[in-house]
Amino acid sequence: MTFSVPSRLRLLGLALLLPLLGTAQNAVSTAPQPAVPPQQWYLLDPAADGVMGVSVRKTYDELLKNRPSTSVVVAIIDAGIDTAHADLRRLLWTNPREIAGNGLDDDQNGYVDDVHGWNFLGGADGRNVDVETYEDTRLVARLRPLYEGKARTAVPAAKRAEYDLYQKVKKTQADKIAENKEQAASLDQAYTLNKKGADNLREALGLARLDTASLRAATPTDPNLYRAALSLYANLRSAGYADLESVLADMKEGLDDSRSQLEFSLNPAFNPRASIIGDDPTNTQDRRYGNRDNHGPDPMHGTHVAGIIGADRTNMLGILGIADNVRLMAVRAVPNGDERDKDIANAIRYAVDNGASIINMSFGKYYSPQREAVDAAMRYAATKGVLLVHSAGNENDDIDVNVEFPSPVYPDGQPVPNMITVGASARLNDQHLVADFSNYGRKNVDVFAPGNQIYSTLPGQQYGNKSGTSMASPVVSGMAAVLKSYFPTLTAADLKRIILQSAVVYHTKVLKPGTRKTVDFAELSRTGGLVNLYRAVQLADAEAAK
Numbered sequence: 001m002t003f004s005v006p007s008r009l010r011l012l013g014l015a016l017l018l019p020l021l022g023t024a025q026n027a028v029s030t031a032p033q034p035a036v037p038p039q040q041w042y043l044l045d046p047a048a049d050g051v052m053g054v055s056v057r058k059t060y061d062e063l064l065k066n067r068p069s070t071s072v073v074v075a076i077i078d079a080g081i082d083t084a085h086a087d088l089r090r091l092l093w094t095n096p097r098e099i100a101g102n103g104l105d106d107d108q109n110g111y112v113d114d115v116h117g118w119n120f121l122g123g124a125d126g127r128n129v130d131v132e133t134y135e136d137t138r139l140v141a142r143l144r145p146l147y148e149g150k151a152r153t154a155v156p157a158a159k160r161a162e163y164d165l166y167q168k169v170k171k172t173q174a175d176k177i178a179e180n181k182e183q184a185a186s187l188d189q190a191y192t193l194n195k196k197g198a199d200n201l202r203e204a205l206g207l208a209r210l211d212t213a214s215l216r217a218a219t220p221t222d223p224n225l226y227r228a229a230l231s232l233y234a235n236l237r238s239a240g241y242a243d244l245e246s247v248l249a250d251m252k253e254g255l256d257d258s259r260s261q262l263e264f265s266l267n268p269a270f271n272p273r274a275s276i277i278g279d280d281p282t283n284t285q286d287r288r289y290g291n292r293d294n295h296g297p298d299p300m301h302g303t304h305v306a307g308i309i310g311a312d313r314t315n316m317l318g319i320l321g322i323a324d325n326v327r328l329m330a331v332r333a334v335p336n337g338d339e340r341d342k343d344i345a346n347a348i349r350y351a352v353d354n355g356a357s358i359i360n361m362s363f364g365k366y367y368s369p370q371r372e373a374v375d376a377a378m379r380y381a382a383t384k385g386v387l388l389v390h391s392a393g394n395e396n397d398d399i400d401v402n403v404e405f406p407s408p409v410y411p412d413g414q415p416v417p418n419m420i421t422v423g424a425s426a427r428l429n430d431q432h433l434v435a436d437f438s439n440y441g442r443k444n445v446d447v448f449a450p451g452n453q454i455y456s457t458l459p460g461q462q463y464g465n466k467s468g469t470s471m472a473s474p475v476v477s478g479m480a481a482v483l484k485s486y487f488p489t490l491t492a493a494d495l496k497r498i499i500l501q502s503a504v505v506y507h508t509k510v511l512k513p514g515t516r517k518t519v520d521f522a523e524l525s526r527t528g529g530l531v532n533l534y535r536a537v538q539l540a541d542a543e544a545a546k
Helices: 006-012 017-021 055-061 133-148 157-205 211-218 224-237 244-265 272-277 300-310 341-353 369-381 468-486 492-501 533-545
Strands: 073-078 118-121 325-331 358-361 385-392 417-424 447-450 454-458 462-466 509-511 518-520
Touching: 055 244, 055 385, 055 533, 073 300, 073 341, 073 468, 118 341, 133 157, 157 224, 244 369, 300 325, 300 454, 300 462, 300 468, 325 341, 325 468, 341 358, 341 369, 358 468, 385 492, 417 462, 417 468, 417 492, 447 468, 454 468, 468 492, 468 533, 492 533
Parallel strands: 073 325, 073 358, 118 325, 358 385, 385 417, 417 447
Antiparallel strands: 454 462, 509 518
């Protein structure tokens, strides 16, 4: 579970301030709907507003005004949610059969005091798993004693597939270690230099903050300083940053993340689960563990996702969620690191059994040792009419070739009928329409949705931009919730079909993620399209009228 911090920084370059200081050339519902905050470009309409949003405002203004709706439960399987956030707390799902805080399992579902959801990363004593290892790291730890130093010919034929897996995960883990060492060194140097440069520039311009408004208004007499202010202004605007301080914060976040991965997530000896939960993570039949802490140690990711789906549209605060009649169920199963298959399978089943119609799944990994349990849970969700919305991943990879899990295709080759897999798009209809970090796939990615520089809720009553397919997935979950709310007879298969059929196909020549090669946007997903709520509601309306 990660945001795409490094990709966002690449828009500016790590040496952002150094050119500006003279070392290089300048780089030139039923109620009236509230106004969309200017940062929420993804709610706007491509034709009317000139940005590649999904037409949420237009939909409410023109198609849904004065129409009845029913409440829809959306489960968010993630790292936790800040349940005290003013833009979320009214929308939290509440278990009607559970009495808060009495220490009893009132509804006899096996989970004590699961008032707003459940935490599968918690211990019975209230402690929580925060940082976890990656799946390839866990596989290295398990397989190294069996196969390290052995030739393939010395391994029994029945074990050679496992031997080959060890060689593969050994390489992917080594590649990640090398990548994070390089990134940590680069970000450390860039952060130190740019922080010093920022301090110098603030002092020279007499500004408390280097934000776009102040930089645009700055009129220093020194022509070099004037050019520096204008150039920084242009760079911040092009990358979607409000101020240079946010750039430095992202650099620091990226640096801290790389260091954490090296110390914990890529360390085969690290195993926090053993002491905190004390279960057997390979025993997928075990379902009664965890605790009621929906917040967790780091609810940043889940809080941002929740706001995109359903932040309060009536309280005149902060932002507007996409769905206007929704209840958000918090199911904590995604650590900082790779999720466990056991936890994901149980989280899906918990959400289904407690009334979710839609499950947002902004997580993924490339190895799935207990895949059968997750696939069985997804099949269970299908039998109950629950739609699964899954992020495609942030490795600028073709997931038709390198499958990300949970996979949209079962081992027998059949597609998961109740799952939508979502890639991330950006603000403008130009060569950068596909976010440079986004995974893609002509078969395994269904659609694209806004996922670059997405403004939403953050813990502690805060708001801010984050990027990733993790942000694109809840855009689609929010759309599905709107459709289910206003057209309650729609099944999971209907929701998927309508969202995919109504996606707007674009043939924009875009940079293929991770390359400088130009390709047709329509070639990067199954539909070739960008989701659009207005067209989806129109299609649902037309079908309902038949």
